[in-house]
Amino acid sequence: DGGITQSPKYLFRKEGQNVTLSCEQNLNHDAMYWYRQDPGQGLRLIYYSQIVNDFQKGDIAEGYSVSREKKESFPLTVTSAQKNPTAFYLCASSIEGAKNTGELFFGEGSRLTVL
Amino acid sequence: GEDVEQSLFLSVREGDSSVINCTYTDSSSTYLYWYKQEPGAGLQLLTYIFSNMDMKQDQRLTVLLNKKDKHLSLRIADTQTGDSAIYFCAVSTDKLIFGTGTRLQVFP
Numbered sequence: 001d002g003g004i005t006q007s008p009k010y011l012f013r014k015e016g017q018n019v020t021l022s023c024e025q026n027l028n029h030d031a032m033y034w035y036r037q038d039p040g041q042g043l044r045l046i047y048y049s050q051i052v053n054d055f056q057k058g059d060i061a062e063g064y065s066v067s068r069e070k071k072e073s074f075p076l077t078v079t080s081a082q083k084n085p086t087a088f089y090l091c092a093s094s095i096e097g098a099k100n101t102g103e104l105f106f107g108e109g110s111r112l113t114v115l
Numbered sequence: 116g117e118d119v120e121q122s123l124f125l126s127v128r129e130g131d132s133s134v135i136n137c138t139y140t141d142s143s144s145t146y147l148y149w150y151k152q153e154p155g156a157g158l159q160l161l162t163y164i165f166s167n168m169d170m171k172q173d174q175r176l177t178v179l180l181n182k183k184d185k186h187l188s189l190r191i192a193d194t195q196t197g198d199s200a201i202y203f204c205a206v207s208t209d210k211l212i213f214g215t216g217t218r219l220q221v222f223p
Binding site: 107 | 119121123148150155156157158159160163203210211213214215216
């Protein structure tokens with residue numbers, strides 16, 4: 001079955017530690033995205049990538065980093081520089097850039113809690 | 116930049132209709148979307164409407180678009196307990212902007 005897989009589903013981290021969230025897709029989509037979801041604030045775009053080896057900052061990129069070495073994979077690292085990292089993180093992909101159709105396919109999310 | 120607003124909560128009785136509203140600011144939006152998020156999961160696309168349409172119906176779902184007032188709504192007929200979820204509208208200009216989400220609670 002085609003889809004997007006995020007792991008881990010739940011993650012706990014101590015302050016000052018970096019953590020990497022995995023996102024893999026087998027939909028052969030060119031574009032991939034990372035969103036952060038906080039209660040009452042909807043989804044905010046962290047980073048996106050429209051092609052392998054290229055990515056752009058979204059609206060709240062500070063304290064985060066990404067890589068896109070393979071078409072299928074778009075891992076997100078939450079660094080110690082992110083001051084308020086506790087949130088629900090969603091990875092998504094689309095056939096092409098969101099401006100064309102906007103149909104995004106989402107993973108099940110990863111909930112990060114900083115202790 | 117684009118601003119997309121929704122009310123945070125809606126509570127309806129099972130069998131009634133639900134209407135979830137969304138307002139946006141950028142009149143150049145081309146596609147407008149409704150996504151559904153069930154608890155602890157990602158979002159799934161429910162339906163979308165192109166900006167030159169006023170209405171789109173898909174089984175129990177009806178989308179209404181008022182471009183003059185920049186208002187989008189999603190009507191769910193015969194609301195069921197399985198419809199309980201968070202509903203996001205999203206508008207597409209040069210990028211996709213999501214609203215804050217409306218949590219729909221359906222009670223017996």
